[in-house]
Amino acid sequence: MKLSEKAYQLIKEKIITLELRPLSVINERELMEELGLGRTPIREALYKLAHEDLVIIVPRRGMFVADISITDLLKLFELRVVLEGFCARLAAERRTEEQLAEADALLNELRNVSGDDYKALMDIDERLHKLMYEMSDNEFLIDILNRLYDHSLRLWYLTLDRLGNVRSSIEEHIGVMEAIKAGDGETAEKLIQQHIIEFQQKIKDAI
Amino acid sequence: MKLSEKAYQLIKEKIITLELRPLSVINERELMEELGLGRTPIREALYKLAHEDLVIIVPRRGMFVADISITDLLKLFELRVVLEGFCARLAAERRTEEQLAEADALLNELRNVSGDDYKALMDIDERLHKLMYEMSDNEFLIDILNRLYDHSLRLWYLTLDRLGNVRSSIEEHIGVMEAIKAGDGETAEKLIQQHIIEFQQKIKDAI
Numbered sequence: 001m002k003l004s005e006k007a008y009q010l011i012k013e014k015i016i017t018l019e020l021r022p023l024s025v026i027n028e029r030e031l032m033e034e035l036g037l038g039r040t041p042i043r044e045a046l047y048k049l050a051h052e053d054l055v056i057i058v059p060r061r062g063m064f065v066a067d068i069s070i071t072d073l074l075k076l077f078e079l080r081v082v083l084e085g086f087c088a089r090l091a092a093e094r095r096t097e098e099q100l101a102e103a104d105a106l107l108n109e110l111r112n113v114s115g116d117d118y119k120a121l122m123d124i125d126e127r128l129h130k131l132m133y134e135m136s137d138n139e140f141l142i143d144i145l146n147r148l149y150d151h152s153l154r155l156w157y158l159t160l161d162r163l164g165n166v167r168s169s170i171e172e173h174i175g176v177m178e179a180i181k182a183g184d185g186e187t188a189e190k191l192i193q194q195h196i197i198e199f200q201q202k203i204k205d206a207i
Numbered sequence: 208m209k210l211s212e213k214a215y216q217l218i219k220e221k222i223i224t225l226e227l228r229p230l231s232v233i234n235e236r237e238l239m240e241e242l243g244l245g246r247t248p249i250r251e252a253l254y255k256l257a258h259e260d261l262v263i264i265v266p267r268r269g270m271f272v273a274d275i276s277i278t279d280l281l282k283l284f285e286l287r288v289v290l291e292g293f294c295a296r297l298a299a300e301r302r303t304e305e306q307l308a309e310a311d312a313l314l315n316e317l318r319n320v321s322g323d324d325y326k327a328l329m330d331i332d333e334r335l336h337k338l339m340y341e342m343s344d345n346e347f348l349i350d351i352l353n354r355l356y357d358h359s360l361r362l363w364y365l366t367l368d369r370l371g372n373v374r375s376s377i378e379e380h381i382g383v384m385e386a387i388k389a390g391d392g393e394t395a396e397k398l399i400q401q402h403i404i405e406f407q408q409k410i411k412d413a414i
Contacts, residue, residue: 140286
């Protein structure tokens with residue numbers, strides 16, 4: 001992996017998990033020491049994150065972690081409802097046998113995760129969404145949905161301790177994947193949209 | 208404007224209009240001389256363009272203008288159909304009086320453009336689309352659609368001399384804006400989708 005890609009992944013993780021809090025100042029030197037990377041890869045990573053609206057660059061003032069606003073939340077989810085729905089429809093047409101096998105493996109993993117292991121549950125949710133994105137076989141869409149998912153994940157971390165039981169939400173992926181497997185794009189679309197809307201409601205209730 | 212933003216706009220223009228041909232090598236030094244800008248803003252601009260898939264960075268080999276593939280064209284348009292449709296629906300709900308006045312001015316401008324002035328027609332098409340994006344009042348969506356539009360514009364430049372009459376296509380925006388003005392999201396969605404599909408067909412026929 002390129003060093004800037006490594007820096008990007010590590011810093012993004014810190015921002016999404018709120019280890020780097022919204023609005024906090026980003027200290028390049030600290031990141032260089034902590035991640036053991038040079039100035040160039042760190043800076044490239046920060047530019048990329050700025051481009052994804054996770055970092056704000058203020059000329060002559062420095063860099064900050066982007067804030068999370070309620071307005072953003074609503075705009076993010078209204079868009080995800082449409083795009084994840086469209087993605088599910090494409091997935092039902094284009095998924096490969098290999099991808100379906102991967103989905104089965106993930107859903108099996110889900111059955112064995114304890115209901116209070118939030119981190120593991122969220123990890124499976126992420127892998128299920130991202131697998132569905134890949135199934136769409138549309139790189140433009142995959143790229144957009146991956147980014148929007150990262151933003152949503154950050155909101156999830158913000159409300160983590162107040163979300164309550166998320167296991168049942170994540171189990172909704174079982175129905176989505178069954179519909180995709182059956183080639184039933186309409187049902188897959190409806191179910192993933194319900195999943196996004198319900199999850200958004202959980203986050204709104206927890207804020 | 209920041210220097211890197213200026214470099215970004217100028218280089219993007221060169222790529223979209225095919226002055227920089229697909230797959231050609233990008234020469235940083237030449238760009239620095241031609242644009243009268245330093246290495247840092249040029250490099251920042253190129254990273255941003257790489258992030259938007261208009262430039263390809265190959266470690267230890269250099270930078271290239273991204274290729275244009277037929278597969279990309281199909282994937283780009285299938286996504287734009289969905290997103291522009293969704294955008295039109297939001298626009299019908301959220302547009303401001305000021306934006307509607309701007310739309311009227313643009314449509315008046317369109318009436319006075321000669322049918323064989325492709326450059327002026329395309330410029331109005333771009334401003335009409337981008338105005339509709341702004342009307343959606345969803346920054347995530349605006350950002351995505353602006354990028355997808357740029358990619359489409361590059362395809363249009365590729366087929367420019369074989370597209371035939373595009374005036375009637377662009378006049379389809381009149382109906383879209385009327386529906387948006389009337390708050391009729393369903394009609395606006397249907398009309399903008401027809402516009403995208405028809406334009407895609409023109410480009411496919413011309414390739």
